[in-house]
Amino acid sequence: MNNLFEKYNGLPVAQRIIIPLILMVVIGAGFWFLLIDPVRQDIDKQRQQLTEIDREKGRLEQLKKNRAVVLAQLEKLKRQLLIAQEKLPQDAEIPSLLQRIHNQAKTAGLEIMIFKRLPERPQQFYVEIPVEMELSGTYDELANFLYYIGRMTRIVNMKDLSMVRVGQGMASDGELKIKTRGTTFRYAKPNEG
Incomplete structure (x- = not known):
């Protein structure tokens, strides 16, 4: 290990600056691609699912509001059917x-x-x-x-x-x-x- 440090210290200053920068970039890229990016993609996917769930929730709430109207229309249609059945025998x-x-x-x-x-x-x-x-x-x-x-x-x-x-x-x-x-x-x- 001392041998590695001696070789490093023997390098010109520009190379001694570039090597740690390259190591930091490699470590940063590895950190990004192995840890941060998968979490970010998962967060994006979860946000999309949340948006879809919110949209579906809104649609279901609208249906819930319309349910009373639909049930009233259904009852009206049932009454009309009974009247029609009275006029058209079996x-x-x-x-x-x-x-x-x-x-x-x-x-x-x-x-x-x-x-x-x-x-x-x-x-x-x-x-x-x-x-x-x-x-x-x-x-x-x-x-x-x-x-x-x-x-x-x-x-x-x-x-x-x-x-x-x-x-x-x-x-x-x-x-x-x-x-x-x-x-x-x-x-x-x-x-x-």
Whole structure:
């Protein structure tokens, strides 16, 4: 070791200054790359994660604030769905609905000659259920029947209405032969629409 110091002391002054500087730079670089830089990179990574967590926290807080609004909208949609389900019957309710339409015609005083359920026509979200009807009665009885149909909770459309007077001339008793097509609806099952 003394030999090393003697060689060092034998060097010119410029080299004796440069060698410790180089050693300090090497030690400093080693210290930097082995200790400080990994810690700095870890700190940067942690800051990024903290920023992302803060962003996510803000988003979740916003969702929490909106939760009440979303729940209120959900309740409103549920009520609307119940109302729609009341107006659009399920499969099992169709026969009783058609029976009610039939009974409404009788209640109004119309004579039912034909009451025939036609094939269903699937649409995107619902299925149309047409019913062909031939009725006999007066104009007032027909008006009452249409009024009763319009007051039902279920949706029933009456279209293609044609009326022909049964009797001829002035002696006619006001009897009409009525042909019409009623259409009611039901929800389409997911694979139907």
